[in-house]
Amino acid sequence: MTPSPGASADNGGHPSNQPVSSRELTRVAWLLDFSRRAFGLPLTEPLTPLVSQAVRSVCQSEVGAFWQTRQLATDASPVFAAAGQAAPAEWLAQLGTTLLAGAVRKGQQTAWELSGAELVDISPACHLTRAVAFPCCDSSGQVMALLLAGNTQTVCDAAAAHPNDTSNALSLLAQQVTAVLENRKERHLLAREAHNARTAEERQSLVLRGSGIGWWNIQLRDLHAQFSDTWWTLLGREPHAALFDPGSWEKLVHPEDLERVTAVLTRALRGTDSQCESHFRVHHSAGHYLHVLARASILRDARGNPTRFAGTLVDLTDCKKAEDQMRKLAFFDPLTNLPNRRMMLDRLLNSLKQSSRTHRHGALMVLDLDRFKQLNDTRGHDVGDVLLKQVGDRLTGSVRECDTVARLGGDEYVVILEHLDADAGKAANDAIAFGNKLLHILGAPYYLEGPDLPFSMGTSMGIALFNGKEAADTLLRQADVALYRAKDAGRHTVRLFDEAAQRQVDARLAMEDGLRRALNSNEFHLDYQPLVDLAGQVIGAEALLRWTPTEGLDRGLTVPPNEFIPLAETNGLILPIGRWVIAAACRQLAQWQAGPETASLVLSINVSARQFQDAAFVDDVRDALALSGAHPAGLKIELTEAVVMGNEPQTLDCMNRLKALGVKLSLDDFGTGYSSLARLQRLPLDEIKIDRSFVCSGPPGGTDALIVSAILAMSRSLDLSVVAEGVETQQQLDRLTIQGCTLFQGYLFGSPSIAGRVMAQH
Ligand code: C2E
Ligand code: MG
Ligand code: MG
Numbered sequence: 001m002t003p004s005p006g007a008s009a010d011n012g013g014h015p016s017n018q019p020v021s022s023r024e025l026t027r028v029a030w031l032l033d034f035s036r037r038a039f040g041l042p043l044t045e046p047l048t049p050l051v052s053q054a055v056r057s058v059c060q061s062e063v064g065a066f067w068q069t070r071q072l073a074t075d076a077s078p079v080f081a082a083a084g085q086a087a088p089a090e091w092l093a094q095l096g097t098t099l100l101a102g103a104v105r106k107g108q109q110t111a112w113e114l115s116g117a118e119l120v121d122i123s124p125a126c127h128l129t130r131a132v133a134f135p136c137c138d139s140s141g142q143v144m145a146l147l148l149a150g151n152t153q154t155v156c157d158a159a160a161a162h163p164n165d166t167s168n169a170l171s172l173l174a175q176q177v178t179a180v181l182e183n184r185k186e187r188h189l190l191a192r193e194a195h196n197a198r199t200a201e202e203r204q205s206l207v208l209r210g211s212g213i214g215w216w217n218i219q220l221r222d223l224h225a226q227f228s229d230t231w232w233t234l235l236g237r238e239p240h241a242a243l244f245d246p247g248s249w250e251k252l253v254h255p256e257d258l259e260r261v262t263a264v265l266t267r268a269l270r271g272t273d274s275q276c277e278s279h280f281r282v283h284h285s286a287g288h289y290l291h292v293l294a295r296a297s298i299l300r301d302a303r304g305n306p307t308r309f310a311g312t313l314v315d316l317t318d319c320k321k322a323e324d325q326m327r328k329l330a331f332f333d334p335l336t337n338l339p340n341r342r343m344m345l346d347r348l349l350n351s352l353k354q355s356s357r358t359h360r361h362g363a364l365m366v367l368d369l370d371r372f373k374q375l376n377d378t379r380g381h382d383v384g385d386v387l388l389k390q391v392g393d394r395l396t397g398s399v400r401e402c403d404t405v406a407r408l409g410g411d412e413y414v415v416i417l418e419h420l421d422a423d424a425g426k427a428a429n430d431a432i433a434f435g436n437k438l439l440h441i442l443g444a445p446y447y448l449e450g451p452d453l454p455f456s457m458g459t460s461m462g463i464a465l466f467n468g469k470e471a472a473d474t475l476l477r478q479a480d481v482a483l484y485r486a487k488d489a490g491r492h493t494v495r496l497f498d499e500a501a502q503r504q505v506d507a508r509l510a511m512e513d514g515l516r517r518a519l520n521s522n523e524f525h526l527d528y529q530p531l532v533d534l535a536g537q538v539i540g541a542e543a544l545l546r547w548t549p550t551e552g553l554d555r556g557l558t559v560p561p562n563e564f565i566p567l568a569e570t571n572g573l574i575l576p577i578g579r580w581v582i583a584a585a586c587r588q589l590a591q592w593q594a595g596p597e598t599a600s601l602v603l604s605i606n607v608s609a610r611q612f613q614d615a616a617f618v619d620d621v622r623d624a625l626a627l628s629g630a631h632p633a634g635l636k637i638e639l640t641e642a643v644v645m646g647n648e649p650q651t652l653d654c655m656n657r658l659k660a661l662g663v664k665l666s667l668d669d670f671g672t673g674y675s676s677l678a679r680l681q682r683l684p685l686d687e688i689k690i691d692r693s694f695v696c697s698g699p700p701g702g703t704d705a706l707i708v709s710a711i712l713a714m715s716r717s718l719d720l721s722v723v724a725e726g727v728e729t730q731q732q733l734d735r736l737t738i739q740g741c742t743l744f745q746g747y748l749f750g751s752p753s754i755a756g757r758v759m760a761q762h
Contacts, residue, residue, distance in 0.1 A: 052065050219308055234315050348475070386448045387455070395415060399417070463494065
């Protein structure tokens with residue numbers, strides 16, 4: 001039975017005439033009708049009018065009203081509604097507020113009949129005469145709402161329902177209303193939660209979209225999949241719903257990455273992990289591949305089987321670009337775009353490994369442009385840069401794909417050749433031939449400043465062969481040694497490193513190390529070779545430097561000065577070594593001068609050009625003399641032609657200052673240089689020493705003999721003493737004596753030896 005409001009109105013007018021059973025039946029019908037409607041009422045529609053109407057119908061009263069506490073009001077539901085023609089809403093609203101507040105305060109649980117001040121006018125013409133109120137309480141007993149069924153004076157005089165009956169009816173309705181309220185409360189909460197969840201999801205998806213991160217979510221049971229719009233956009237596709245298809249996904253992954261990605265996924269899904277990630281390339285609809293990072297979460301059921309597979313996809317294009325840029329800066333030369341030193345070393349290591357595997361040789365070629373600095377200085381750096389680029393292009397265009405061309409900086413390039421012959425000889429020949437071909441290509445004219453201005457330039461190249469057993473830095477050193485030899489050989493040429501050249505370099509390096517130690521380790525001493533007169537009398541000696549290393553391969557062996565002095569000159573060590581010689585010689589001289597028998601001996605020391613040019617040289621001599629107490633007249637300084645023929649005013653000044661100290665000056669190895677007589681005349685020399693080469697060789701009357709005679713004649717006219725060096729035989733002595741020579745030095749009179757032996761001969 002479905003009652004209608006119309007029926008209610010009819011019945012409401014004459015309720016007392018109905019038999020009780022019928023009344024109750026109607027009430028149940030209205031209750032059912034209310035339940036059905038109230039439970040089905042959307043939250044967006046107000047409940048209060050429906051309840052107030054139900055009060056009237058169920059209680060068959062003239063006025064029905066319903067109030068809710070504000071806390072329970074859903075957005076759509078006003079807190080109050082009244083039904084009944086004689087009941088203007090605002091009058092009742094006020095009453096309800098008072099009643100509800102009282103009920104809440106008292107914790108009223110049951111119905112009560114209104115009395116006294118509670119029976120108010122509900123309109124100007126209408127006064128409540130009989131009314132019953134009933135609170136709706138939640139499970140904790142809190143008042144949520146209040147129902148009121150009432151009659152006014154007009155109808156009360158007729159037959160109104162008895163208050164007990166009304167209370168019963170209200171009680172039944174209140175139960176229903178409470179259930180509805182609870183239900184609406186539940187639904188409201190659920191709706192709010194759903195709303196919140198939706199908002200969160202939207203927010204998340206918005207964030208992900210803004211950050212360029214796509215997401216996916218796959219139910220593994222049925223492969224039902226969701227992909228975010230960004231996920232599709234990343235791949236250059238229109239967003240659409242799709243079932244997850246492993247086959248088409250595999251087609252999207254770059255073939256080179258597929259195996260690795262599949263392995264990561266399989267391991268993650270089969271294992272127990274809840275997370276996995278992989279970096280790979282996916283196909284973009286535009287045809288290229290994108291670098292992406294996929295991070296996935298795996299949800300599992302109670303037995304550990306994966307049920308859901310979801311995650312994010314990040315486009316790494318920008319990252320990759322930045323990384324590429326960094327890589328480029330770190331490993332490539334920005335001017336030529338060729339690999340730089342670091343990259344070259346990396347490639348060299350690979351080539352060495354490769355060579356060791358294949359047993360085939362490779363070659364490391366170091367190239368240096370001849371006189372590039374000159375071009376840079378005269379035509380400017382821009383032109384220099386153009387040349388460097390063109391050289392790079394020519395080299396790159398001339399080698400095979402497997403070979404490497406790198407620029408080490410400046411005008412230095414490296415080419416690494418791989419896969420040369422297994423036979424070392426053949427590999428060397430091929431490398432040299434290819435090296436020459438490269439030099440030919442690089443030697444062709446460059447047009448750096450326009451087609452009318454050709455520029456030609458040579459290149460020197462050093463090659464070191466390898467077969468995988470060598471260390472990279474050794475190879476680079478070897479190629480450098482070969483490069484220097486190419487330059488020494490006159491540039492624009494190729495040289496292959498060979499062991500003998502390397503041994504020389506090694507020995508030189510070892511000697512240099514040794515020399516640095518030698519002074520502190522007391523490894524130097526002076527030997528003295530006597531200088532004799534016509535009568536064979538020792539009148540002086542020459543101090544000759546000796547080095548006996550205490551460490552290294554030459555330990556204990558005396559190294560001849562001709563081997564280490566040139567090296568000491570190039571690295572500057574000759575200065576401290578020379579100072580040591582002067583000091584040691586002066587000490588010896590002072591000792592001789594202290595002995596009556598040796599007091600007149602003159603001691604010669606040798607001085608190299610580098611020492612002589614040193615501004616402190618004269619002071620060093622003066623200090624050494626002063627410190628030792630030796631008389632300057634006993635000291636003779638031997639200079640070579642190369643020294644005295646240098647910078648004239650400075651040389652002359654230095655010689656004059658030495659002379660001023662009181663020391664003697666001698667010109668050593670005379671005849672081997674280009675001293676002119678006129679020049680000699682201007683120098684404050686005391687003596688010249690005829691070089692051994694004129695003394696020891698040649699027949700009497702030959703060229704050498706004539707030269708000796710000329711030197712003697714010239715010296716006499718310049719008032720210079722002449723010493724003949726390297727006299728080894730009586731025959732030589734006789735000839736020199738006949739020619740007029742009066743002073744001699746040589747093995748015939750004594751080899752260089754310790755000072756004591758010179759004294760013994762004296
Ligand atoms: P030098 O000044 O012409 O010295 C003479 C060289 O001839 C010495 O060689 C000496 O041992 C050698 N000699 C002497 N008599 C004979 C002989 O009869 N036959 C032959 N074959 N050789 C003879 P040493 O000691 O090897 O010195 C070589 C050169 O090293 C010296 O030539 C000198 O230029 C340089 N030197 C030696 N000591 C010093 C030094 O303290 N300072 C500098 N700057 N150079 C030095
Ligand atoms: Mg000498
Ligand atoms: Mg000499």
